[in-house]
Amino acid sequence: MNDTKPKLNPSSDSGLMLPHTNRIKLLSFPYIIWMAGFIIIPLVMILFYGLTNKENSFTLENLAAIAEPINLQALGLALLLSIISTVICLILSYPLSIILNNIKLKSNSLIIFIIILPMWMNFLLRTIAWQNILEKSGTLNTLLTFLHLPTINIINTPAAIILGMVYNYLPFMILPIYNVLIKIDQDVINAARDLGANTLQTFTKIIFPLSLPGVISGITMVFVPSLTTFAISSILGGSKILLMGNVIEQQFTLGNWHAGSGLSLVLMIFVLLCMAILSKYDKEAEGSNIW
Amino acid sequence: MKKLAVLLIALTLCSAMLIGCSEDTSEKVYVYNWGEYMDPDVRDQFEEETGIKVVYDEFQTNEEMYPKIKENAVQYDVVCPSDYMIQKMIEDDLLAEIDFSKVPNLSNIDQTYLDSSKSFDAANKYSVPYCWGTVGILYNKTMVDEPIDSWASLFDEKYSGNILMIDSVRDAYAIALKYLGYNINSTDKAQIEEATKLLQSQYPLVQAYVVDQVRDKMIGGEAALGVIYSGEAIYTQRENPDLEYVVPKEGSNVWIDGWVIPKNCKNKENAEAFINFMCRPDIALKNFEYITYSTPNKAAREMITDEDIKNSTVAFPEQSVLERCTTFSYLGSELEAFYNDEWNKVKSGTN
Structure with a gap:
């Protein structure tokens, strides 16, 4: 071991x-x-x-299948959508975490409670709820029509999938960043101020570097599930948009476990690559190691 | 590597079996059925009357069920696959012959369905029909301005963004092949590729590829046209009277789901008792009223009190409609893979 x-x-x-x-x-x-x-x-x-075929003999065919245009497209799209979702999550979470930290509520368990609250319900149900909200004649468009505003038609497009990813994985970005921020010693920030750093300098030289471990684990916890998801893309994408996860799921449900496993291995390489890059930054920030 | 994997699999299986053995399985029957495909009361009634406990699991697609039976991962006593899957399971030697002396209620099943079952179960030895139906178009009368009677509507640019296509390989190809005038069990790769081209041209027009969701989306008026199994159609019409179901004139797929007993089952007698129970007219009627999928049980059909349902052409289409329809047969693993690859091309939206 x-x-x-x-x-x-x-x-x-x-x-x-x-x-x-x-x-x-x-x-x-x-x-x-x-x-x-x-x-x-x-x-x-x-x-x-x-690494085997149906006759149980060794083959690299399943790995090479990634080079097929359909699979490359699915992989590219999955990478693109998960990167966009991760960036959006980060942009939303960081300022929010700073604000939450500055409020200095008496008990931060309340904040954690509010962020975790939606997770009490199964994520599939929440995603299906989004489907109902975004549909052509769904809740959102009914409301918009009632207010004589133009309707939004993003269901069954990549935009809806990104929305679903951001919505589902946002708490996984907020919590680690917030947890790191509340642990930063106020004295360190005061010392920086004493030594003449302005607000921006305090942030770039002190707060941000110290919060990097939280950011890194936040990115990992959003990027990895986004990259591999198949449920969000099939519910909010109307099964019209195939991400890597959908291609793998299809291979398994259609009974071709070998091809599905081969593609999973390729996807795993990307996940490991992502984590390796992030852990490098993590070490530079002298934080705790995430793997 | 291989040995290690085999060893690990064997270990997992052994532990699974040990867990299985720790319980007394004599008075149980393990049933594996489609989701939403049986009135829960029926199971309770079976338990009360026979004292055999029903352990009930559900699957969503034939393809999901198959590996579980094949790999012997979970032991079920009664399973309810569709026609072509029954044929595949017979060919793979996964099914046990049913002892029909233990299933006297088989006499309630209309001979027509036993005859059609012969297309996948040549001697009627392995399966007992449970439900059957057609695949057709469900359309919203308020959203179309012409009578819908052809698959052509599904490929009509007029309905762009208003079409719900079925997300299932064989069903989708059955539609394309029928529309092109070919057999839905086509083994000609050129024909299949032609169908792929047609389905690819449909991709931009499709709002979403769905299976179960078609029901709620059509009820909610989300699309004008949707591909649906006939059994779901009656339910949607009850909820939204604007909906109409049609089996297109080019013909379609008629499917039969039947009870089978896997070879590795532990409680064969209980399984036969269960199948016999399912064939009882009052039970078949109860199931029909709950799931609204057509029953092959003629005695049960006689007992339907609602005249509209009894004479519904959706639940019980005329013979002329059925003559245009074909059952699926299993095409072999090589063609199965070919169909899957072609379908992936369609779904990825590349040309």
Whole structure:
């Protein structure tokens, strides 16, 4: 198990060298069993299916299938839409987190409560609700027609999918950024002020660099699910817009597990690439490692 | 690599079986049926009358059900696939022969449907018809200005953005192939490619590709035309009287869903008792009234009290309509993959 463990930074490494190491290690067993059963074994199976054909002989065909125009288009579109959604989430979340932080409510559990509240309902239901809102004769357009305003027809377009992604994943961006911001020591900011930094300088030199770990985990938590989603795109895109997730889902439901696994492996490369790039920035910010 | 994977799969299966074994399965029947395809009361009634507990699961498409039975992942005693899937399962040797001496209520099933079943179950040995229907166009009378009687309307630019196309490979191709005058079980790749071209030309006109959602969208007046299974049509008409269902003149697909017993089942006798129960006229009637899919049970049809439904051409189309319709047959894995690839081309919107 040890070799798959993420690199620990030196400080926590020395922490594990205490005499109680073994007993502490025992505590990780439930998680290790969980990880083996629900992460490692499925991954190995995907790897096996992805690299074999129906006769169970080794092939790279399933991976090469990504080069087909349909699949390339789906991958390109998935990357584009998830990048746009991530950027929108970031633009919305950062100022909001700063505002929430500045309000300094007595208990920040209220804020977390409000942000998490929508998540009490299943995300598929909320996405279907958006479908009803955005439809041609849906809630939004009925209201607009009533007010004699022009109607909005974005259902079954990429714009609706982006809306769905932003709506669903926004809390995953707000919470990590907010959590990092509230932990920034006010004294550090005061010190910067004392030493003559203006508001902008305090932000660019102190607050933003210190909040980077939150931003990084926020980006990961929005970008990765957006890239792989198939539910949002089929509900809000009317199954007319195929993202990578839809292509993979289709391969699996139509019974071609080998092709589906091959394409999943390709998608995984992109996810890992994204996380590798982000963790590099993360280290520069000297934050805690996200993987 | 391969050995490891096999070992892991075997381990998972063993543990799954151990969990399965820990319970006494003697007085249970594991049923795997389409979603929204049975009156829940019927299951309770079966449990009360026989003392056999029904464990009930649902699937959305034949393709979703197939791997579960094939991989032996979950053991079901009774499954309800469609025609071409029954044929595929017979060819793959996944089904057990039904002991019809345990299913005396089979006599209630109209001989016509047993005859049509022979197209996928040659000797009527493996399946008992449960529901049947056609695929057709549901249209909103207030949104069209001409009688709809042809698949041509689905490819008419006049209805651009007002068409709900079916999101299912075989059904979509059946429409295109019928419209082009070909057999819906075409094995000619040139014909299939021609159908692909036609479906690609339809892509810009389609509002959305849907299966179950077509019901609510048509009721809500979201589109003028939608492709729908006949069983759903009666329900939508009840909710929105502006809707009309038609089987286009070019002909269509007529499908039969039937009960089958997988080879690996554990409670074959309970399964047969369940199938027999489903064939009882009062039970078939109860199901029909709940799901509104046409029943092949002639005794049940006699018992329908609502004259409109009893004589509904949607639920029970005339013989002349049915003569234009064809059942699906299984085309083999190579052609199946070809159809899927062609359909992906259509769905991706590239030409």
